[in-house]
Amino acid sequence: MARWENIESVQLFREYLRIESVHPNPDYEPCVSFFRRYASSLGLPIMVVEAVPGKPVVIITWQGLCPELPSIMLNSHMDVVPVYEEHWTHPPFSAHLTADGWVYGRGSQDTKQLAIQHLEAVRRLMQAGVRLRRTVHITVVPDEEIGGAEGMHAFTLTPEFRAMNVGLELDESMPPADCGDDIVVFYGERTSIPFKLTARAAPCHGALLPANSVGDKLHYVLSKLFEMRTAERKKLESGIPLGLVTSINLTVLEGGVQVNVVPESLSAKFDVRLAPEVNLKDFQNKVLSWCEEAGDVTMEVLQQKVQVPNTRIDDSNPFWVAIRDTAEKEGYQLTPVICPGATDAQYLRRAGVPALGLSPLPRTPLLLHSHDERLHVDSLVRGVGVFEKMVKALGDV
Structure with missing residues (x-):
C-alpha cells in the first residue's frame, strides 16, 4: 500500500x-x-x-x-x-x-x-x-x-x-x-428520442364499459411499441450488441383521479434509443401514425435531438x-x-x-x-x- x-x-x-x-x-x-x-x-x-x-x-x-x-x-x-x-x-x-x-x-x-x-x-x-x-x-x-x-x-x-x-x-x-x-x-x-404519449376521451363511471376509452386508445399505441420492443429484444438475444439495437422502455405512467372514474386523459413516457441505421424522423412519423389510428392520442417529444x-x-x-x-x-x-x-x-x-x-x-x-x-x-x-x-x-x- x-x-x-x-x-x-x-x-x-x-x-x-x-x-x-x-x-x-x-x-x-x-x-x-x-x-x-x-x-x-x-x-x-x-x-x-x-x-x-x-x-x-x-x-x-x-x-x-x-x-x-x-x-x-x-x-x-x-x-x-x-x-x-x-x-x-x-x-x-x-x-x-x-x-x-x-x-x-x-x-x-x-x-x-x-x-x-x-x-x-x-x-x-x-x-x-x-x-x-x-x-x-x-x-x-x-x-x-x-x-x-x-x-x-x-x-x-x-x-x-x-x-x-x-x-x-x-x-x-x-x-x-x-x-x-x-x-x-x-x-x-x-439517437435518443424521449417522448410522452397522451390519450384523451370522455370521462365516465368506472362501472361502465365504454368503447374507445382513454385506456383503449393508449393501449393501441403501447401495443405497437411493445411489438417493436419484442422484435428488438430478439435481436439482442441473438447476439447483436446493444449499441446496434433500438431500446424501447416505458418509464412513467401518469393520469387518473380515483379508481371508480374512467379519466379524461392518461399519459405514458418512453425512453427510446434508436439504432444507428434507424432514421429519427421515420421513427417519429411511425409513432405519430399509430397515434392517429388510435384517435386523439398526441406525441410530445420531451427533448429534441438531432x-x-x-x-x-x-x-x-x-x-x-x-x-x-x-x-x-x-x-x-x-x-x-x-x-x-x-x-x-x-x-x-x-x-x-x-x-x-x-x-x-x-x-x-x-x-x-x-x-x-x-x-x-x-x-x-x-x-x-x-x-x-x-x-x-x-x-x-
Missing part, C-alpha cells in the same frame, strides 16, 4: 475523488480550484468558461509547435451520479485505498480517472522534453450525468470553443465486458489510424462499439468535430453508476501510459 500511496498520479486521483461533485446539487468550485493547482504544477495556462452561470468548463492548454493546426481535445466530466452510501464497503467519497490496490470512490471509473490520466500523460511528455505539432486541450466539463445541455452543449456554442479549433475529441468509454485488456472505443451513439453521423474508423481518418497503430504497438486490442447510452461526444459530433470515446480500464469490472465503484491503481497507471503514447501520436499527425 505504501508503494501505491507514493505514486503522484494516485495521490492526485484520490484527492480529486474526495471532492463531492455529486448530483443533484454538485458544487463545482472545489473541482475548479483543484485544476487550477494542477495546471500550475504543470506550468500550463488554464481558462474557465461559464457558458451557463455556475457551470464551469475547465480548459488546460499545452500549445503545439504549429498552433494553426486543428487541436486535440481530451475531455472528461467532473460531475458524478448520486450514491447509496449504506451499500458501499467504504465511504464513496473517501477514496479508500485497500491493501491490494483498489481505490474506492464515486467517479473512479466515470470519469475522474480520465482527467488524471490525460494530465499525467501530458506531464510525462513534457518532462521527457517532447514538443508536439498540434496543440492539446485538456477539458473538464460539468453536468454530463444529466445530459450536458448546460455543460458541453452550451460550451460548444461559445466563441472560446470555436477558438480551440478542435480536430479530434477524445471522450469516455467503459471497461471491456470480460475484464480483460481490450480498450473499448465509442465511435458513435444511438441524428449525427458516426466518427469514421477506417484509413480515411488519420487520427483513427494513429490510435489504432499505437494501440497495436503497445499490445492492446481496440474494440470499436456504438455507445449504448450517451456521452458528451454527441455534442462534438453535432458541431462537426470527429469524436471517439476511449477509456483505458484494463482488468476492471464494469461498475459505472454502481455501488462500490472502484479502480485498481495498476489500471490507473497503465492508462496514463496508454494516453502518453496516444497523445504523442495524435499530436504529430
Whole structure:
C-alpha cells in the first residue's frame, strides 16, 4: 500500500475523488480550484468558461509547435451520479485505498480517472522534453450525468470553443465486458428520442364499459411499441450488441383521479434509443401514425435531438489510424462499439468535430453508476501510459 500511496498520479486521483461533485446539487468550485493547482504544477495556462452561470468548463492548454493546426481535445466530466452510501464497503467519497490496490470512490471509473490520466500523460511528455505539432486541450466539463445541455452543449456554442479549433475529441468509454485488456472505443451513439404519449376521451363511471376509452386508445399505441420492443429484444438475444439495437422502455405512467372514474386523459413516457441505421424522423412519423389510428392520442417529444453521423474508423481518418497503430504497438486490442447510452461526444459530433470515446480500464469490472465503484491503481497507471503514447501520436499527425 505504501508503494501505491507514493505514486503522484494516485495521490492526485484520490484527492480529486474526495471532492463531492455529486448530483443533484454538485458544487463545482472545489473541482475548479483543484485544476487550477494542477495546471500550475504543470506550468500550463488554464481558462474557465461559464457558458451557463455556475457551470464551469475547465480548459488546460499545452500549445503545439504549429498552433494553426486543428487541436486535440481530451475531455472528461467532473460531475458524478448520486450514491447509496449504506451499500458501499467504504465511504464513496473517501477514496479508500485497500491493501491490494483498489481505490474506492464515486467517479473512479466515470470519469475522474480520465482527467488524471490525460494530465499525467501530458506531464510525462513534457518532462521527457517532447514538443508536439498540434496543440492539446485538456477539458473538464460539468453536468454530463444529466445530459450536458448546460455543460458541453452550451460550451460548444461559445466563441472560446470555436477558438480551440478542435480536430479530434477524445471522450469516455467503459471497461471491456470480460475484464480483460481490450480498450473499448465509442465511435458513435444511438439517437435518443424521449417522448410522452397522451390519450384523451370522455370521462365516465368506472362501472361502465365504454368503447374507445382513454385506456383503449393508449393501449393501441403501447401495443405497437411493445411489438417493436419484442422484435428488438430478439435481436439482442441473438447476439447483436446493444449499441446496434433500438431500446424501447416505458418509464412513467401518469393520469387518473380515483379508481371508480374512467379519466379524461392518461399519459405514458418512453425512453427510446434508436439504432444507428434507424432514421429519427421515420421513427417519429411511425409513432405519430399509430397515434392517429388510435384517435386523439398526441406525441410530445420531451427533448429534441438531432441524428449525427458516426466518427469514421477506417484509413480515411488519420487520427483513427494513429490510435489504432499505437494501440497495436503497445499490445492492446481496440474494440470499436456504438455507445449504448450517451456521452458528451454527441455534442462534438453535432458541431462537426470527429469524436471517439476511449477509456483505458484494463482488468476492471464494469461498475459505472454502481455501488462500490472502484479502480485498481495498476489500471490507473497503465492508462496514463496508454494516453502518453496516444497523445504523442495524435499530436504529430
